[in-house]
Amino acid sequence: MNTQVRPLDASDFAVAKPFWIEAFGAHDDEGPPGPGRRTWQVEVDGRIAALGVDRELETWFGSHRVPTAGIAGIAVPAEHRGGGHLRPLFEAMLDGARERGALLSGLYPTASGIYRSLGYAPVATFDHVAVPTHLLAVRGDAAPVRRADAADLPAIAAAYTAWARQHRGPLTRDGVSFPDPAKAYTDETTGVTLAESSPGQVTGYATWDRGKGYGAGAELTVRELVALDRESYVGLLRTLGSFASVTPETVISTSTASEWSGLLRADQTSVRTRRTYMVKVLDVAAFAHLSPAAGLSAELPFTWNGTSYVATVAGGQVAVEPTASAARTLDDAAVSMALFGAADSATLRRLGHLTGPADDDAAWDALTAGPSPAIANYY
Numbered sequence: 001m002n003t004q005v006r007p008l009d010a011s012d013f014a015v016a017k018p019f020w021i022e023a024f025g026a027h028d029d030e031g032p033p034g035p036g037r038r039t040w041q042v043e044v045d046g047r048i049a050a051l052g053v054d055r056e057l058e059t060w061f062g063s064h065r066v067p068t069a070g071i072a073g074i075a076v077p078a079e080h081r082g083g084g085h086l087r088p089l090f091e092a093m094l095d096g097a098r099e100r101g102a103l104l105s106g107l108y109p110t111a112s113g114i115y116r117s118l119g120y121a122p123v124a125t126f127d128h129v130a131v132p133t134h135l136l137a138v139r140g141d142a143a144p145v146r147r148a149d150a151a152d153l154p155a156i157a158a159a160y161t162a163w164a165r166q167h168r169g170p171l172t173r174d175g176v177s178f179p180d181p182a183k184a185y186t187d188e189t190t191g192v193t194l195a196e197s198s199p200g201q202v203t204g205y206a207t208w209d210r211g212k213g214y215g216a217g218a219e220l221t222v223r224e225l226v227a228l229d230r231e232s233y234v235g236l237l238r239t240l241g242s243f244a245s246v247t248p249e250t251v252i253s254t255s256t257a258s259e260w261s262g263l264l265r266a267d268q269t270s271v272r273t274r275r276t277y278m279v280k281v282l283d284v285a286a287f288a289h290l291s292p293a294a295g296l297s298a299e300l301p302f303t304w305n306g307t308s309y310v311a312t313v314a315g316g317q318v319a320v321e322p323t324a325s326a327a328r329t330l331d332d333a334a335v336s337m338a339l340f341g342a343a344d345s346a347t348l349r350r351l352g353h354l355t356g357p358a359d360d361d362a363a364w365d366a367l368t369a370g371p372s373p374a375i376a377n378y379y
C-alpha cells in the first residue's frame with residue numbers, strides 16, 4: 001500500500017469535490033484551493049483516502065491577533081473510514097500551518113470525539129437561541145436606532161472589532177481569508193439595524209433576516225447581535241421585539257456568553273442548535289498573547305507534551321521558556337482550555353487534564369482570567 005500526504009492543487013479539485021458532497025450533503029462542498037486556503041489529501045494507491053482544508057485566519061485574544069489555522073472540510077470517503085488516515089492528514093496540515101506561524105488551530109466538529117485524540121478541546125459554543133419575540137421588548141434606556149446603509153459598513157466592522165477585542169476567540173475578519181469583509185454583515189440579511197448611544201457613533205448592530213410569512217410558525221433570524229453598552233442592547237432588542245405580531249419566534253446566533261439574555265424579563269430561551277468550537281494549541285508561544293493584570297507577578301513551571309517550560313508573568317506580559325523539569329502537567333485539552341479561560345484549574349483536575357501539585361493553581365487561574373471565550377464565525 002502506497003500512502004502519501006500532499007497538498008491538493010487546482011487540477012485535483014474535480015476528483016475531490018464529490019467526497020465533500022458525500023460527506024456534507026448535496027450543496028455543501030468546499031471551494032477550490034486559493035489564497036489563504038490550503039487543501040490537503042491523503043492518497044492511498046493513487047486514490048483519495050482523506051481530505052482537509054486549512055484556512056489562514058487570525059483570532060482575537062483581547063487586543064492581540066493570534067495566527068490561526070481554521071480547519072474545515074474534513075472528509076474520509078466511506079470505504080476508507082476507520083483506516084486511521086486523519087492523524088497523518090492533521091500532522092501534515094498543522095505542520096504546514098506552523099510553518100506560516102500559526103499558533104492555534106480551530107474547528108467545528110460534527111462529533112467532538114473525532115478530534116479529541118488529535119489534541120482539540122472545546123473552548124466556546126456558537127448557538128442558535130430561540131426566544132419568544134415579545135420577550136425582546138426589554139425595558140430601560142435605549143440608544144437611538146436606525147437602518148444601516150452601505151456607507152455604514154466600516155463603522156459596523158469597527159463595532160464588531162471592538163466587541164471581538166473584548167473576547168478570546170472571535171476571528172479578525174480581515175486578511176487573506178476575508179477578501180470581502182462586508183459579506184459578514186450583508187449575506188442573507190434583510191436589514192441591519194444600528195444603535196448609536198452617542199451621536200454618529202455605532203455602538204451596536206443587529207443583522208437580521210425577516211424570513212417568510214407571518215403568524216404562527218414565522219421566525220425572525222438574527223445573524224449577529226453585537227452591542228458595546230447596555231443602551232445599545234436595549235435599543236436593538238426592542239427593535240427586534242417590535243416584530244412580535246408577525247414573527248412570534250426569533251432565533252438569535254450567539255456565542256458562549258449570551259449576555260443579552262440577562263436583559264429579558266422572562267427566561268424562556270432555548271438553544272435550538274449548538275456548535276462546539278474546538279481549539280488545539282500549536283505552539284507554547286500562544287501563552288505570550290495572554291494579557292494578565294499588570295500587578296500579577298509569578299514564575300509558573302509546567303510540562304506539556306513531555307517538554308517542561310516556565311511561564312514568567314510580570315508587568316502585564318507573559319514569556320515562556322523551556323526549563324529542566326516541572327511536576328505540573330497539562331495535556332493538550334488543559335493547555336487549550338486554560339489559554340482560552342474555558343476552564344479553571346480545579347475543573348481541569350476533575351476532568352483529568354491537569355495533574356501535579358496544586359500550589360500554583362490560583363496564580364494560573366489569575367493568569368488565564370480575562371476576556372471571555374467567544375466565537376462569531378461558523379466555518
Ligand SMILES: CC(C)(COP(=O)(O)OP(=O)(O)OC[C@H]1O[C@@H](n2cnc3c(N)ncnc32)[C@H](O)[C@@H]1OP(=O)(O)O)[C@@H](O)C(=O)NCCC(=O)NCCS
Pocket residue numbers: 023024073074075076077080081082083084085086087108109110111112113114115117
Ligand atoms: C468523521 C470522519 C472524518 C472520521 O473518519 P475515520 O476514518 O472514521 O476516522 P479515524 O478512524 O481516523 O478515527 C479518528 C478518531 O475519530 C473517532 N470517530 C470517528 N467517527 C466518530 C464519530 N462519528 N463520533 C465520535 N468519534 C468518532 C474515532 O473513534 C477515532 O478516535 P480515537 O483516535 O480516540 O480512537 C468520517 O467518518 C467522515 O468523513 N464522516 C463524514 C463527514 C464528517 O463528519 N466530517 C467531519 C467534519 S467536522
